[in-house]
Amino acid sequence: MDAARLDLDGKPIKAMTICMIGAGGFIGSHLCEKLMAETPHTVLAVDVYNDKIKHLLGPDDGQESNQHAWAGRIHFHRLNIKHDSRLEGLIKMSDLTINLAAICTPADYNTRPLDTIYSNFIDALPVVKYCSENGKRLIHFSTCEVYGKTIGSFLPKEHPLRQDPEFYVLKEDASPCIFGPIEKQRWSYACAKQLIERLIYAEGAENGLEFTIVRPFNWIGPRMDFIPGIDGPSEGVPRVLACFSNNLLRGEPLKLVDGGQSQRTFVYIKDAIEAVLLMIENPARANGQIFNVGNPNNEVTVRQLAEVMINVYSKVSGEPVLDAPMVDVSSKEFYGEGYDDSDKRIPDMTIINRQLGWNPKTSLSDLLEATLTYQHKTYAEAVKRATAKSVAS
Numbered sequence: 001m002d003a004a005r006l007d008l009d010g011k012p013i014k015a016m017t018i019c020m021i022g023a024g025g026f027i028g029s030h031l032c033e034k035l036m037a038e039t040p041h042t043v044l045a046v047d048v049y050n051d052k053i054k055h056l057l058g059p060d061d062g063q064e065s066n067q068h069a070w071a072g073r074i075h076f077h078r079l080n081i082k083h084d085s086r087l088e089g090l091i092k093m094s095d096l097t098i099n100l101a102a103i104c105t106p107a108d109y110n111t112r113p114l115d116t117i118y119s120n121f122i123d124a125l126p127v128v129k130y131c132s133e134n135g136k137r138l139i140h141f142s143t144c145e146v147y148g149k150t151i152g153s154f155l156p157k158e159h160p161l162r163q164d165p166e167f168y169v170l171k172e173d174a175s176p177c178i179f180g181p182i183e184k185q186r187w188s189y190a191c192a193k194q195l196i197e198r199l200i201y202a203e204g205a206e207n208g209l210e211f212t213i214v215r216p217f218n219w220i221g222p223r224m225d226f227i228p229g230i231d232g233p234s235e236g237v238p239r240v241l242a243c244f245s246n247n248l249l250r251g252e253p254l255k256l257v258d259g260g261q262s263q264r265t266f267v268y269i270k271d272a273i274e275a276v277l278l279m280i281e282n283p284a285r286a287n288g289q290i291f292n293v294g295n296p297n298n299e300v301t302v303r304q305l306a307e308v309m310i311n312v313y314s315k316v317s318g319e320p321v322l323d324a325p326m327v328d329v330s331s332k333e334f335y336g337e338g339y340d341d342s343d344k345r346i347p348d349m350t351i352i353n354r355q356l357g358w359n360p361k362t363s364l365s366d367l368l369e370a371t372l373t374y375q376h377k378t379y380a381e382a383v384k385r386a387t388a389k390s391v392a393s
């Protein structure tokens with residue numbers, strides 16, 4: 001490993017031990033890969049699952065291969081942070097804790113609001129407490145959803161101010177957090193994330209906790225969520241990338257919730273991970289900050305996302321496009337009672353630019369081509385086999 005790696009201020013970066021909670025998830029798996037391939041840091045990977053990081057683990061973690069250049073720098077700890085006394089010890093052994101653990105699929109927010117609130121607020125409390133009490137740095141994963149709806153969404157549809165960035169661009173230190181009423185349980189997640197952000201901020205202000213809060217704006221790429229009935233429950237509803245991938249793999253129309261009019265900005269996971277690495281290795285620039293991490297140039301409506309994915313998937317798989325490739329579905333039918341939606345999410349990039357000089361690079365079409373090529377290679381055969389089996393039985 002290159003001993004002369006330098007931070008943004010030209011100082012040598014020292015090897016550190018990182019306690020990564022939720023390391024077995026989508027973001028965690030990419031972050032572990034990056035840390036193993038490009039840095040000298042050690043990762044204590046905490047999760048209840050390790051399927052997405054198995055390829056990085058060695059014999060100590062029950063895996064066969066010991067050939068990795070990073071052998072001995074990643075250790076898996078299978079534990080549920082809800083009730084495991086080993087957590088504090090792992091945080092104490094580390095220089096930095098990164099907390100990614102959460103229930104973070106919208107289909108759960110209105111159908112399992114208690115689990116959602118416990119996971120995103122209550123279960124994160126000991127992590128914050130142990131970091132604060134032991135003087136350890138914390139990078140906590142929040143969400144762009146803490147902004148909720150844009151100010152502009154409350155103006156009449158044709159109002160000219162809706163086009164004014166002041167009414168929709170989301171700024172860490174200026175925008176309000178606007179959620180729907182309590183009966184719209186969709187906001188249980190955003191509200192729990194907002195409260196844990198406030199708690200972390202207060203720990204920083206009153207007790208000197210060194211923290212960084214990350215607000216991801218729709219990070220997407222390989223290994224995101226699951227394909228229902230293949231590597232996740234048949235009735236499960238993952239986030240939009242996996243929902244649409246599942247439809248494409250099965251040759252079904254893509255389901256547009258409430259007309260697919262909501263807007264999102266999508267950022268490639270590999271770009272976003274670069275931003276996280278800069279935070280890890282530049283504490284003086286990242287501590288005390290809340291960072292939007294997204295790609296304001298990759299904005300589409302969900303309908304446009306579906307159109308691009310349909311065309312890209314056809315190109316990478318060689319499968320023809322259906323005559324009716326999309327179908328409308330109401331949110332009540334798709335998600336059930338209590339669903340609500342964020343209308344538009346454009347991240348302001350001033351703070352991350354100023355502090356870390358980070359900018360996303362990958363266009364939506366490029367990131368979808370890479371991701372759908374992966375989805376096709378990984379799942380097409382398994383989906384064919386599962387479909388043939390269910391037709392035969």
Ligand code: NAD
Pocket residue numbers: 021022023024025026027028046047048049079080081082099100101102103104119123141142143144145215216217218219220225
């Ligand atoms: P993910 O579901 O793939 O990963 C979360 C991981 O946490 C899972 O592997 C899960 O098993 C683990 N986990 C959950 N509860 C746990 C517990 N009690 N004990 C141990 N492990 C537990 O999700 P992700 O996309 O990787 O998201 C990571 C973080 O980023 C979450 O906090 C999420 O709210 C936030 N986030 C992500 C996005 C995105 O675009 N992917 C957007 C907004 C916010």
Ligand code: UDP
Pocket residue numbers: 106145218238239240241243244255256257258260262264302341342
């Ligand atoms: N969506 C959709 N069809 C699907 C899945 C999701 O139209 O099969 C919509 C959903 O209503 C939302 C957007 O896609 O407007 C993004 O959903 P996602 O689950 O990725 O999470 P969000 O960005 O809302 O947090």
